[in-house]
Amino acid sequence: MLVAAVLVLAAVVWLRRAEPDYDAKVAPIVLPGAVGQRVQARNFAVEVKKAKLAHAYLTKAGLFDAAPRTVASDGIWMSLLVEAEPLDEPGFISAQLRTRDGLIYRASDHGRPELGGSNFNGQELLTGLRGTGAYFFDVPPDRLEGAHAQFYWGNVTPGQMDHLIDIDLGLDAAATRKLLAGATPTLDLR
Amino acid sequence: MPNASARGWLRGNLGWLLGAAVLGTLAFWLPYRDAQREYVERREPSHAIDAAAGRWTRYENARWRLIDVRREDGLPQGAGGYLHGDASLLIVTYEVVPGPGVDSDVLDACNGRLVDARGRRWDADALPSAKLSERVRALGTSCGSRLGKDFVREKARPGWPFRFHHVFVVPRDLPRQGLRSELMLPASKTTPPGRYLRFTW
Numbered sequence: 446m447l448v449a450a451v452l453v454l455a456a457v458v459w460l461r462r463a464e465p466d467y468d469a470k471v472a473p474i475v476l477p478g479a480v481g482q483r484v485q486a487r488n489f490a491v492e493v494k495k496a497k498l499a500h501a502y503l504t505k506a507g508l509f510d511a512a513p514r515t516v517a518s519d520g521i522w523m524s525l526l527v528e529a530e531p532l533d534e535p536g537f538i539s540a541q542l543r544t545r546d547g548l549i550y551r552a553s554d555h556g557r558p559e560l561g562g563s564n565f566n567g568q569e570l571l572t573g574l575r576g577t578g579a580y581f582f583d584v585p586p587d588r589l590e591g592a593h594a595q596f597y598w599g600n601v602t603p604g605q606m607d608h609l610i611d612i613d614l615g616l617d618a619a620a621t622r623k624l625l626a627g628a629t630p631t632l633d634l635r
Numbered sequence: 636m637p638n639a640s641a642r643g644w645l646r647g648n649l650g651w652l653l654g655a656a657v658l659g660t661l662a663f664w665l666p667y668r669d670a671q672r673e674y675v676e677r678r679e680p681s682h683a684i685d686a687a688a689g690r691w692t693r694y695e696n697a698r699w700r701l702i703d704v705r706r707e708d709g710l711p712q713g714a715g716g717y718l719h720g721d722a723s724l725l726i727v728t729y730e731v732v733p734g735p736g737v738d739s740d741v742l743d744a745c746n747g748r749l750v751d752a753r754g755r756r757w758d759a760d761a762l763p764s765a766k767l768s769e770r771v772r773a774l775g776t777s778c779g780s781r782l783g784k785d786f787v788r789e790k791a792r793p794g795w796p797f798r799f800h801h802v803f804v805v806p807r808d809l810p811r812q813g814l815r816s817e818l819m820l821p822a823s824k825t826t827p828p829g830r831y832l833r834f835t836w
Contacts, residue, residue, distance in 0.1 A: 534756040562717030572755050573806040574719040 473597065473609035480615060486608035488533045490575075491596045493612045494526040498589075498624055499632035502558045502581075513635060516558045520585040521628060525594055529565060530575035537569055537600035540580040543611070545591030552580040560634060567600055590621040672823070680819045681829035694832045695820055696734035697742065701834040702798075703728040704816075714804055721807040725749065727759075727816045730796045731778060739790035742779025745820050747801035752813025759801035774800045778818070811836070 478484035483492040502516040516522075529538045540552040555567030558581060562568055565578035584592075596610040597603040616624065645652070686692035688701045707724040714722050727749070733742060747759030760776045775781030778799055783789040791797035801816065819831035 533754065535758055535761055562713060562715075565717070568717055569761065570717065571715045571719070571722075571761065571804055572757050573809065574715050574722055574804070576715070576717045576719040578717055 471605040473603040473605065473607055475609050475611045478610060478612045480612065482612075483528070484610045484612070485532070486596075486598070486610050488531065489536075489538050489596075489598055490530050490532060491538065491610050491612075492528045493594060493614070494528065496594075496614055496616075496624065497524045497526070497632075498522065498628035499524070499630075500628060501631045503631050503633045503635060504558045504560060505635050507559065514559070515631065518583045520583055520588075521625075522632075523582045523584055523589065524632075525580045525582075526577075527565065527580065528575055528577055529570060529596075531570050531572050533572065535569055535571050536598060537567065539566060539597055539600050540582075541595050541597075541603075542582045542584060543593045543595055544584075544588045546588075548588065550582050550584050550588075552582055557581070558634060586625060589624070590616055590618055592616055679829070680817070680822060680831035682825075682827060683817075683831060683833040686832050686834045688834055688836050691732075692832060694818070694830070695825055696737050698732040698734075699818065699832055700730050701727065701816065701836075702730055704836060706811075708807055710804070722804050723807045723809070725803040725805050726774070727801045727803070728798065729778075729801070729818065730798050731791060732796050733779070733791050733793045735793050737793055739779035739792075741820070741824075742791055742797075743777045744824070745778035745818055747778075747819075748817050749801075749803045749805070750815055750817060751809060757803045757805055759803060761804070771800075771802045774802065776800055776802060 476484055476486055478491075478493075480493050480496070483490055499522045500518060502522060504514045504516060506513050523542065525540070527540075531538065542550040542552075544550070552566040553564075555564050558564065560579075562576075563578045564581060565576070566580055568576075568578065570576055580594075592614055594612040594614055595603070596612070598607060603609045684692060684694055686699065686701070688704075691698045691700045693699075703726075705726045705728070707726070708721075710722045710724055712718055712720075712722075714724070727747070731742060733739070749757040749759070760771055772782065776799060778791075779797065780788050780790045781799065801818075814836055816834045816836075817831055818834075819825075822829040825831070
């Protein structure tokens with residue numbers, strides 16, 4: 446009887462320790478994918494077409510600018526050309542870059558670079574109207590290797606227990622070196 | 636005489652104790668009441684009143700009817716504010732006759748949406764394209780008022796029909812079959828909360 450009680454107690458302790466913590470219980474549900482693959486989440490779909498690097502962007506002159514505006518990066522600009530579509534209701538699809546060591550870089554604001562509806566971060570997309578646009582990330586160049594792009598519904602943070610699309614950008618050491626070597630000094634987006 | 640001293644203490648501190656009890660109750664009840672109100676306000680429309688196209692239907696002390704649905708193809712690719720596939724403009728025209736005492740400001744709080752047979756949803760007048768917005772503003776999209784000549788606001792008056800339009804940017808291949816348009820006042824303002832009008836075409 447005593448042995449049984451000890452075993453049950455040990456099992457209870459073990460089960461309690463093995464139980465996921467609260468953050469793990471409510472964590473987003475990750476849907477993996479790759480570049481060139483359309484991944485469908487609960488209420489939106491995304492396909493990453495291409496990744497590109499640039500040290501700065503040249504955009505149209507603003508209302509009070511005399512010349513086209515140069516948007517420099519603190520690290521390096523990574524742009525992801527995507528096709529995105531809300532499936533059930535209009536709304537926002539946001540993006541972040543997750544580095545190999547778990548750091549998160551959110552996509553740059555809708556106004557940086559200022560491209561109207563082509564910068565999809567903060568752009569409301571309409572139901573069933575698949576759009577072509579881009580997300581822009583200002584990241585340290587040494588964090589690119591192994592980075593994944595992640596997409597989620599809404600414009601705040603990934604929703605608890607909601608889908609998070611995770612795209613492997615295929616950035617191994619060789620691919621990252623090649624991408625960095627091809628980085629444009631100033632990419633004209635006018 | 637511990638009992639006598641306890642009674643004395645209670646008598647001496649009765650005011651404080653009653654005050655603490657009242658404040659304690661309020662500390663629980665007020666946030667609960669606010670949370671409940673917020674929940675009702677945020678609630679999705681839940682009680683549909685089905686309305687056939689062309690027929691008057693009562694809703695929140697006013698009569699409403701859908702009088703026309705027009706579809707315009709050939710919108711520019713950026714009509715939705717970004718580069719997207721082929722889109723159409725769907726213009727739904729309604730009329731409302733406010734009942735006695737119904738203010739146009741109350742009607743202006745109404746929202747519209749379009750729902751297809753698969754349950755997909757479009758919000759009325761979500762038109763980021765500047766050219767489209769101008770055109771839609773000229774049509775008049777508020778349920779209870781519109782901007783008239785010389786920027787004078789024309790308001791719906793009790794007993795008089797008032798016409799307004801809701802405009803949707805939809806995929807061009809959206810089938811008309813199974814589409815329905817909906818009108819809703821804020822969920823917390825209707826009786827019961829969440830009542831809305833659902834027009835079948």
